[in-house]
Amino acid sequence: DSGVTQTPKHLITATGQRVTLRCSPRSGDLSVYWYQQSLDQGLQFLIQYYNGEERAKGNILERFSAQQFPDLHSELNLSSLELGDSALYFCASSGGTIYTDTQYFGPGTRLTVL
Amino acid sequence: LAKTTQPISMDSYEGQEVNITCSHNNIATNDYITWYQQFPSQGPRFIIQGYKTKVTNEVASLFIPADRKSSTLSLPRVSLSDTAVYYCLVGDPNYNNNDMRFGAGTRLTVKP
Numbered sequence: 584d585s586g587v588t589q590t591p592k593h594l595i596t597a598t599g600q601r602v603t604l605r606c607s608p609r610s611g612d613l614s615v616y617w618y619q620q621s622l623d624q625g626l627q628f629l630i631q632y633y634n635g636e637e638r639a640k641g642n643i644l645e646r647f648s649a650q651q652f653p654d655l656h657s658e659l660n661l662s663s664l665e666l667g668d669s670a671l672y673f674c675a676s677s678g679g680t681i682y683t684d685t686q687y688f689g690p691g692t693r694l695t696v697l
Numbered sequence: 698l699a700k701t702t703q704p705i706s707m708d709s710y711e712g713q714e715v716n717i718t719c720s721h722n723n724i725a726t727n728d729y730i731t732w733y734q735q736f737p738s739q740g741p742r743f744i745i746q747g748y749k750t751k752v753t754n755e756v757a758s759l760f761i762p763a764d765r766k767s768s769t770l771s772l773p774r775v776s777l778s779d780t781a782v783y784y785c786l787v788g789d790p791n792y793n794n795n796d797m798r799f800g801a802g803t804r805l806t807v808k809p
Contacts, residue, residue, distance in 0.1 A: 585740065626741065626784070626799040673740045688740025
């Protein structure tokens with residue numbers, strides 16, 4: 584158990600819909616990262632927050648947005664969903680920077696768009 | 698961002714030592730090298746991290762030559778449970794870099 588929790592574990596929805604994925608980091612970790620992993624694909628970095636502020640941005644679509652709240656949990660919002668958005672979405676947390684600090688990954692949310 | 702190149706796949710047998718090499722020719726002075734392991738449908742798990750020379754922990758060793766243009770993850774005496782995808786991640790402390798990614802990784806298959 585990494586200490587990072589993600590809800591829900593599974594999500595099935597239809598095209599055009601909007602969903603929210605939630606992540607609670609390990610106790611004390613200030614950084615939260617979001618990744619997307621499509622079937623048999625590598626991890627695609629989406630975005631990083633550090634203590635409530637956006638720190639780094641990857642190839643995140645404009646239809647996607649995220650935020651980190653004062654209690655440090657984070658939410659990833661996916662809107663106008665398309666079939667291609669079906670993937671595993673991972674959240675990770677660390678104490679600080681994306682590279683010098685170990686990232687602890689959550690179990691992921693499997694999103695299926697029908 | 699320092700791009701990394703790893704073999705797409707490797708096969709091994711139980712009890713053997715496995716070495717996975719990652720090339721990162723344009724590694725920057727402040728970059729760290731980190732390896733993660735991922736099992737199917739699970740989040741990646743940190744294995745080891747280093748900056749130069751050799752790092753060893755209870756799971757693996759990481760060898761980094763003086764020029765730091767490559768690194769080798771060494772897994773001693775692998776077992777079937779080591780079958781996973783291994784990612785090499787080379788760090789750039791530029792927080793605003795838009796190209797951070799794990800890459801395709803190396804799919805290790807350990808056979809009995």
